[in-house]
Amino acid sequence: RSVTHLVGREIVRRNFKNAVELLLCYTSEYDSKTSREIREKSRDPHNYPRLLKLLPRGMDIECQLMSAILQGKDVIHALRVIPINMRRLFVQAYQAYIFNISLSTAIRNGENLLKGKEGDLCFEIGGPLIFGKIRKFNSISDSEANAVPAIKLAGYSFQAGKGRFELITKDTMQDEGVVARDFYIKEMQELSSQGGFRQAPLWCRDFSVIDKTMLTLSFRLPKGSYATTLLRELMKPFDPIKSGF
Numbered sequence: 001r002s003v004t005h006l007v008g009r010e011i012v013r014r015n016f017k018n019a020v021e022l023l024l025c026y027t028s029e030y031d032s033k034t035s036r037e038i039r040e041k042s043r044d045p046h047n048y049p050r051l052l053k054l055l056p057r058g059m060d061i062e063c064q065l066m067s068a069i070l071q072g073k074d075v076i077h078a079l080r081v082i083p084i085n086m087r088r089l090f091v092q093a094y095q096a097y098i099f100n101i102s103l104s105t106a107i108r109n110g111e112n113l114l115k116g117k118e119g120d121l122c123f124e125i126g127g128p129l130i131f132g133k134i135r136k137f138n139s140i141s142d143s144e145a146n147a148v149p150a151i152k153l154a155g156y157s158f159q160a161g162k163g164r165f166e167l168i169t170k171d172t173m174q175d176e177g178v179v180a181r182d183f184y185i186k187e188m189q190e191l192s193s194q195g196g197f198r199q200a201p202l203w204c205r206d207f208s209v210i211d212k213t214m215l216t217l218s219f220r221l222p223k224g225s226y227a228t229t230l231l232r233e234l235m236k237p238f239d240p241i242k243s244g245f
Contacts, residue, residue: 002028002241008094011087011191012182016075019090024062030241038062045069061086076187084190091183091191098154098176099198102169106200111164113149113200119162121197122147129205129222134197137163148199155195156184165200202230 003026010019024042027035038054041047048066055063061082068078079087106113116122116137124132125146134150151165152158158180160170173179184192203222210216217234221227237243 001026002030004090005093005097008090008092009097009176009178011079011090011185011188012094012178014182014185014187016079016187020065020069020075020078024065035059042066080188087188087191088193091185091193095153095155095183095193095195098169098172099151101175102151102165102172103200105168105172106165109168116142116147116149117164120165121150121152121161121163123150123197123199129203129220131199131203131222148201148203150197151200152197153195154178154180154183155193156180156182157194158183198224202233204230 003022006026007019007022010016010022021043025039027039031039034056038051038059041051042062048070052063052066052070055066064081065078068081073081103113116139118137118139120137121134122137122142123134125148126132131148137147137149149165152160152163152169154169154173158169158173160166180195183195186192199222202225205220207217207219210218217231219227219230221230232240235243
């Protein structure tokens with residue numbers, strides 16, 4: 001669902017009640033009629049006993065939340081009934097959202113994503129699909145062949161240096177109304193996120209077209225990259241979500 005990063009945003013902002021309401025009530029044009037009707041009725045907790053008998057498969061989280069609330073649990077304890085991997089995904093999705101906004105801003109600004117500049121952080125290239133340690137870009141000794149620009153992810157250890165992408169991410173976080181320490185979530189410490197790094201460009205290797213008739217492709221991506229990202233850019237669907245992206 002397109003609500004995942006929105007839930008993460010509310011958790012980072014400590015708006016736990018809003019996070020629960022989004023999970024139960026948020027609808028989009030991609031929801032079925034049945035889903036929209038259920039989510040509209042979910043706005044009133046008095047409807048929960050009846051709704052629990054009607055929830056279809058695929059709405060396990062909603063079922064868990066409603067049951068927890070009916071048991072008298074507060075919103076934090078209600079959120080904790082959701083499996084921890086899913087709860088962590090909410091915060092990770094929000095970090096990815098900030099990353100995507102920052103990357104889009106860099107592209108609009110005409111920044112070169114393939115080659116670092118003085119002050120940028122970069123991954124050392126340890127092999128065709130292997131990224132090594134993070135270090136500052138050196139304009140004398142580094143090139144596209146041995147260093148890939150890195151973007152620092154939002155997290156409680158985030159500190160903006162002088163690199164292009166760090167400054168853009170800092171501005172994005174300001175626009176979002178969050179600061180680094182917000183990602184240390186003392187109310188649910190298991191969801192706290194230090195941050196990390198992602199490469200700025202999508203690093204694709206060994207790309208080939210196997211069958212032009214069926215458009216069968218072969219390519220290799222490094223760990224942490226998604227094939228759907230590359231396919232979406234190649235296919236350019238009018239509506240990525242309806243097309244399965």
